[in-house]
Amino acid sequence: MTDEERLRVLEEKAAELRRLAQENGLDLAAELAVLEQKITELKRGLYTHLSAWGKVQLARRPDRPSGLPFVQSLCTAFYELRGDRVLGDDPALRGGIARLGGKTVAVLFHHRGASPEEQRQARFGMASAHGYWKARRIMEIGARLRLPLLTLINTPGAYPGVHAETHNIAGAIAFCIWQMLRHPAPTVAVILGEGGSGGAVALAAADRVLMLENATYSVISPEGAASILWRDAKFAQQAAENLKLTAHDLLRLGVVDEVIPETPGGAHTDFQGTVSAVRDATIRHLAELAALPLDELLRLRYNRYRHVGSADTAR
Amino acid sequence: MPIRRDKRERYVEVEVSAPPEPIWVRCESCGELIFRRKLQESQYICPRCGAYFFLSARERVASLVDDGSFEELPKFEIPEDPLAFSDQRPYQERLRRAREETGLQDAVVAGTARCGGIPVVLAAMDFRFIGGSMGVAVGETLRRAMEQAARERKPFVLVVASGGARIQEGVLSLLQMVKVVAAREALAQASVPYIAVLTYPSTGGVLASIGSVADLTIAEEGALIGFAGPRVIEQTTGERLPPGFQTAKFALEHGLVDAVVPRAKLREELTRALSVLAGVE
Numbered sequence: 001m002t003d004e005e006r007l008r009v010l011e012e013k014a015a016e017l018r019r020l021a022q023e024n025g026l027d028l029a030a031e032l033a034v035l036e037q038k039i040t041e042l043k044r045g046l047y048t049h050l051s052a053w054g055k056v057q058l059a060r061r062p063d064r065p066s067g068l069p070f071v072q073s074l075c076t077a078f079y080e081l082r083g084d085r086v087l088g089d090d091p092a093l094r095g096g097i098a099r100l101g102g103k104t105v106a107v108l109f110h111h112r113g114a115s116p117e118e119q120r121q122a123r124f125g126m127a128s129a130h131g132y133w134k135a136r137r138i139m140e141i142g143a144r145l146r147l148p149l150l151t152l153i154n155t156p157g158a159y160p161g162v163h164a165e166t167h168n169i170a171g172a173i174a175f176c177i178w179q180m181l182r183h184p185a186p187t188v189a190v191i192l193g194e195g196g197s198g199g200a201v202a203l204a205a206a207d208r209v210l211m212l213e214n215a216t217y218s219v220i221s222p223e224g225a226a227s228i229l230w231r232d233a234k235f236a237q238q239a240a241e242n243l244k245l246t247a248h249d250l251l252r253l254g255v256v257d258e259v260i261p262e263t264p265g266g267a268h269t270d271f272q273g274t275v276s277a278v279r280d281a282t283i284r285h286l287a288e289l290a291a292l293p294l295d296e297l298l299r300l301r302y303n304r305y306r307h308v309g310s311a312d313t314a315r
Numbered sequence: 316m317p318i319r320r321d322k323r324e325r326y327v328e329v330e331v332s333a334p335p336e337p338i339w340v341r342c343e344s345c346g347e348l349i350f351r352r353k354l355q356e357s358q359y360i361c362p363r364c365g366a367y368f369f370l371s372a373r374e375r376v377a378s379l380v381d382d383g384s385f386e387e388l389p390k391f392e393i394p395e396d397p398l399a400f401s402d403q404r405p406y407q408e409r410l411r412r413a414r415e416e417t418g419l420q421d422a423v424v425a426g427t428a429r430c431g432g433i434p435v436v437l438a439a440m441d442f443r444f445i446g447g448s449m450g451v452a453v454g455e456t457l458r459r460a461m462e463q464a465a466r467e468r469k470p471f472v473l474v475v476a477s478g479g480a481r482i483q484e485g486v487l488s489l490l491q492m493v494k495v496v497a498a499r500e501a502l503a504q505a506s507v508p509y510i511a512v513l514t515y516p517s518t519g520g521v522l523a524s525i526g527s528v529a530d531l532t533i534a535e536e537g538a539l540i541g542f543a544g545p546r547v548i549e550q551t552t553g554e555r556l557p558p559g560f561q562t563a564k565f566a567l568e569h570g571l572v573d574a575v576v577p578r579a580k581l582r583e584e585l586t587r588a589l590s591v592l593a594g595v596e
Contacts, residue, residue: 158523160543161552165561166569170542171527177496178528197480197489198523198542205493219480219489219520229402229482243485244398253397255486305497306458309451309487310393 007042010035043264050214052240052249056194056222058214058266059154062119064193065267065274066154067111068094073275074152074282075100075107081138083130087167090131092122092159095138100150101283106142108135108203109152112193125194126159132172132202139179148186148286151203152278154193156221158202173202180205181305186289186297188282190260191215191247192267207301208285209255211247212274213262217255218245255308257285342366358578367515367537367578371417372424372441375474379582380428380437387426388459393451398485406483413444421452422477425460427469431586433593436464439474442516449521450481454491457525461498465505470589474512475526479519492524499528508592510585513563513572515539531588534563534572535581 014035021028050058058064071078075098083089095108112125127135142149158169180187180203189206195217204217211217220228222240227233250256260281263270289297339348344366354361358378359368370378376385400406414420422445425438438460440447449457457473464471480488502509511529513522516539523542534540541561548554559565563575576584590596 158542160548162548162554162556162560165541165543165548168527168569168571170523171571173523173542174492174496174525174527177493177524178500181493181497181500198492198520201489201492201520202523205496217486217489219485220482225402225482231403235402239402242398242400242402243482245485250486253487255490302497302500305490305493308454308490308494309397309484310455310458 004046007039007046010039010042014039040264046264051237052216052243052246053222053237055214055246056216056240058268059193059216060156061193061266061268062112062114063268064154065271066152066192067109067113067125069114069271070152070192070275070278071098071107071109073272074098074279075105078107081141082134084133084137087130087133090127090134091118092125092155093127093131093135095135097141097147098150100279101286103286104145104147105150105286106138106145106147107150107152108138110155110199110203112154123159125155126157127155127199128159128161128164129167129169129172132158132169132176133167135203136172136176136179139176139183142185143179143183146185148188148290149180149183149206150282150286151187151189151206153189153191153195153200153203154215155196155199156194157196158199170198173198176202177205181301182298184294184298186286186292187301188285188289190278190282191217191256192278196221205305207289207297207304208257210258210260210278210281210285211250211256212260212267212278213247214266215247216245217247217250218243340368342368360578367535369442369476369515370578371443372419372422372439372474372476375439375441375476376424376426376428376437378578379439379472379474379585380430380435381432384429385426385437386428387424388456388463390420391455391459393455395452396483397451397487398483400483400485402483409445409483417441417444419444421456422447422449423453423456425456427463427467430472430582430589433586433589433595434467434469435472435589436460436467436469437472437474440476440521442476442478445481445483446479447475447477447516447521448479448481448488449477449491449495450484450488451491453477453481454488454494457495458498461495461502461509464509465501465507468505468507470507470592471502471509472512472585472589473509473525473529474514475517475521476514477518477521477526478516479521489520492520495525496528499525510588510592512581512585513538513540513566518542518544531592532572533581533584533588534566534575536563536575536577538563538566538575540566540571 080096113119187206222236225239226235345364
């Protein structure tokens with residue numbers, strides 16, 4: 001029996017005990033406590049010893065907390081801004097002005113959608129050129145109003161399509177990076193699920209980069225790396241291990257500032273818990289950054305990226 | 316036996332510093348066998364069908380700058396193979412082989428030079444070196460080149476020939492996109508112009524960063540300019556690609572570049588652009 005199967009059996013037993021206790025008015029609290037202790041331990045074991053590939057699977061879950069419901073729960077108010085003013089409105093990358101921890105902030109996030117119809121429209125969170133042009137527009141508004149900028153990342157990558165190419169998706173990503181680097185207020189990026197390549201880095205040139213424990217951040221999907229380097233997508237698991245794409249790997253490499261722990265069962269098993277952990281971390285980092293004078297903030301930000309990979313940033 | 320081993324070692328050493336070049340080269344487009352000297356004279360354009368061969372970074376530099384004016388930036392050291400990456404072959408071995416084959420340290424050459432008498436900082440990428448991909452070494456070279464250009468108030472010229480980010484350096488490659496855009500901001504702060512020359516290929520993370528943020532962007536005829544490769548687009552979306560998709564002409568028609576120039580006219584075009592920017596008449 002695998003740990004996952006054992007976990008399912010234990011959870012069924014616990015449910016059964018709870019039902020018995022309720023139906024017959026029995027006091028089974030002690031028995032339940034023992035069982036629940038076992039369940040927690042098993043879950044912790046299951047999810048802390050996840051392979052990189054296991055984390056890739058977890059990060060990709062469609063029920064991974066992110067997108068519009070996440071922002072609506074994270075912020076006390078959210079006014080969505082739509083459209084890039086030229087090409088249209090991309091439902092895969094959204095944003096607006098929000099209230100967070102008693103402050104007004106600009107917020108940008110990938111949206112993958114819940115229903116199949118919504119997922120199709122949002123191209124499963126792969127934003128196109130107009131998504132990134134809109135993101136840049138919202139960044140500019142935030143800059144004008146000197147609002148802190150928060151980005152919440154969960155995308156397989158930018159959308160590879162004819163429309164995206166003819167409308168300069170590469171330029172849109174480059175200009176998002178540039179705009180984030182110039183942003184005249186604190187910036188925090190949180191990788192909630194998949195941090196896929198250029199589509200992720202466009203929103204991640206921040207003062208602080210945080211990752212949920214089982215999120216991933218990678219230059220290419222493991223499947224993509226496998227088909228290019230091994231010439232066979234079947235080597236995706238091996239590629240995932242080699243790419244060092246997990247939160248803890250990236251913390252060690254100095255790419256990420258903090259790993260936000262998830263519930264033992266994974267973020268998807270505790271939406272509210274995940275939201276509040278992300279809220280606490282984000283507000284804390286924004287407050288630290290708000291204490292810095294602007295020229296110091298920009299100098300630190302420039303130095304952070306100026307030396308990435310070339311100075312000994314690894315911990 | 317010892318004598319033989321010595322000979323062998325000496326032979327290897329010679330090969331490292333001066334890779335032997337075949338005298339005849341076949342054009343992949345029309346199949347013509349071309350005498351290498353003749354190909355060099357024609358700036359690596361097939362004399363029969365007009366197809367463009369890759370220019371190595373050094374040949375590219377030589378084709379654009381005033382004779383003898385190029386001075387390479389000082390070498391520097393960085394941690395290598397930061398992920399200890401290995402696929403079918405260890406990354407270290409791929410690097411070693413690329414160095415032997417190209418005589419370069421990594422996929423870019425950068426230095427100070429003059430173009431039509433105007434002092435510039437110029438960098439050229441080399442597609443032969445792991446697809447011209449941008450890892451930490453390339454990002455760091457470009458960063459240093461741009462910061463020097465900003466300091467010395469010399470225009471910065473970059474010739475792109477890159478498939479994108481260096482997979483074997485993982486997220487550290489991805490973050491070179493941020494590094495080079497940060498250095499580009501240093502140019503902007505110093506009001507120093509930046510000219511990008513996009514060649515075959517200018518794709519992926521390099522196009523989605525330093526390739527797309529120039530003040531003036533010239534495409535070489537024969538360039539491939541796009542974020543995602545044609546095969547990836549077809550496989551992901553099932554879309555049929557329009558004729559001429561991602562060519563230099565296509566980029567011009569869709570407003571992505573300012574000019575398309577044949578290789579033979581590139582030096583002249585670059586000088587003209589630099590003259591106007593520098594206010595030299």
